Amino acid sequence: MFRYLPILLLSLHLIAKTYQGCGSNEKLAREELAKNIYVSVDSQFEKIDKVSEREATKQVKSVSKQTTKLKLINVQIEHLEDGQVCASIDENDLRKSLDSIVIEIDNFDIRKLSKEPKEAKSELQKVIDDCESGIKIASVLGKEWEIGFLSKKLQKLKSQLEKIYTQFVRFNLLDKNLRIYIDGEKHWHKINEDIPLKVGEHIYTIKSNDICEIKGKFTLDSDEVKIIDNIDIDKYRYPRITFTSNKESKYIYLEVNGKRESIGREKRYKKCSGELVYQAKYKDGDFEDREEGKISLRPGLEKNIHLEFVSIGDIKAIKNEIQPYLSGDRLEILYSYGYVPKDYKYIKNTHNIAIHKLTHKRFFRYGYGLLYGVDDVHSPKFRIAELYYLFGVQFTSFGKNELPIRVGKFSLIPYGGVEVGVGYHQYKYNGDRVYSYPKKGDDDAKKRPDDYDWKFTRDSLVVKPTFGIDIVLSKGFALKFYGEKNLYIDQRWFFGTGLSIQF
Structure with missing residues (x-):
């Protein structure tokens, strides 16, 4: 009986189903073989035998342009007389291929993947391709257990593949105590650590024991390594x-x-x-x-x-220092610069000296003043003179201790008021000096200076709102800064400074 065993095995081999693909070279032949098996899956396990090899190959080309990666063993390569190359595998070797894939997938250990993300992703993708090959072969052979086993493994492998990122973010910061949180995760990362993340927008939070939380956003492209090093940690320290x-x-x-x-x-x-x-x-x-x-x-x-x-002694010293402003007389010697608008073509800017004799009574100051000014200190051609009476309100004390405004060691006495009087201003007209304002439209008139009309409000009345501040240096001396505006005669602005002396 055993002498017929080789003949029996040969017969079984001859009747075993065979899958074949042909092409102009071995690579194309293997691709056609894979397509042929793939079509068999879509055709509800419709297998092909040697008699219909060429016809089946044509069917694969017409039905599917997709090259399916199948891991096959014992593929037979045959070179035909017409130059074509055919790759074929029978059902027995297809089963062996499936068994090999099942063993490979069952023994796969993800911990043995490369530490380098790109290499690890490539290695895992190869295992996934093999797993998909096994599912297709099992479908052709009708192996339901293998289909279920490999399908579950495939799902887990793809899930692992999604967690392997080839793009990173790195926070290059100096403080080693910083903790980096990405997208609200509880796990934190260290500085200068490559943090693999998926493509897209991410939110980061930086925490430490001595800083306020730092929040920000960044976007990662595929295979990008983003360096974040432009955060000034000192700007986020606790107050x-x-x-x-x-x-x-x-x-x-x-x-x-x-x-x-x-x-x-x-x-x-x-x-x-x-x-x-x-x-x-x-x-x-x-x-x-x-x-x-x-x-x-x-x-x-x-x-x-x-x-x-302030202590009791300080209060006494400050009040003694400002006593002349509460009740007393002072003499002011002042310098000011008189500025006139540019559209007043007859008027010159002037340098001015003023002397004020003032009496101070708690919240008030009043007295008289005299001002004299010239256009050029070295070679004066135009002059102004004013005599006026000054009345103002001053702010000498505030609060329950009745002290003045204090800046450092100095007392400040701000004031505001008005000066009213008469003035004598020279104007230029056709090369001559006149003492009344030329009438509108007289620019080209050939008249003598004394032909012009004189008006008191326009040519002689002095009404000047004034404001300023006295910086008390000691009981007898103060430095003064002030500003004034003439509302009538030539509408001149005055800005000046000077000394206020107890008198």
Whole structure:
């Protein structure tokens, strides 16, 4: 009986189904073989035998242009007389190919993929291609268990492939304590770490123990390596506030948002928005001075709050310093520059000296003044002179301690008022000097200067609103800055400075 076994096996081999594909070279022949098997799947396992090989090959070409990657073993290559090359595989070898693929997929360990993302992605894609080949072969052979097994594996492999990214973001920052969070994930990354991400827009959050949260966006293209290194971390530090004072800290009680704080020490507040409310008290015996305020918080804020208190001795010294403004007489020696608009063609700008004799009574100042000015200090050709009376309101004291405005160690006395009087201004007309304003339309008139009409309001009336500030240097001296505007006679502006002396 056994002597007939080789004949039986040969017969079984001859009746086994065979799949074939032909082409002009071996590569094309293998592709046609794969297409042929693929068509068999779409044709509900319709197989081809040797008799219909050529016809089946034509059918594959007409039905599908797709080259399906199939992992096959024991493929037979035959070179025909007409130059064609045919690749064929029988059903037994197709089963062996399927068994080989099932074993490969079952033994695959994703942990053994390359550490380099592009290589790992390529390696995993090859395994996926083999798995898809196995599913197609199993479909041809009607192997339902293999189809189910490989389909589940394929789903897991594709899921793993989606997690392998070939594009990265890297945060090149100096602070090693920073934690990088991407797209709201709980897991955080270190600086200078390559973070693989999918293509598209992402949101990052940077956190640390001493900074406010930093948020931003970036977009990754395929295979891109994006470097983020333009973040100035110091701009996001927690706000740092230092309170200082002109008085000894042991006499000062400071509260910030209801909590006791120290003078002279920098304090970091772990709050990146909102306000801090501070209240400070200074005690000098039974006397108490207070300061309070608010600080708007923001990332990176570094602020020094200087608390300026006054003692009983300070109050006495300041009030003594401004006493001449509360009740007394002062002499002012002033310089000003008189400016006239450009469209006044008859008038010249002037350098002016003024002397004021003023009496001060708490909130008021009044007295008289004399002004003289020339167009050119070295070679004067045009002159102005004014005599006027000044009345103004001054702001000498504020608050419960009745002290003036203080900037550093200086007292400031702002004021405003009006000067009323008469003036004598020279004008230029046709090369001559006249003392009344030429009438409109007289530019080309050939008249003598004394032919012009004189009008008091236009040519002699001085009405000047005035404003300024006295910076008290000592009880006897103050530096003054002021501005004035003549409303009638030539409408000249005056801007000046000078000394105010106790008289």
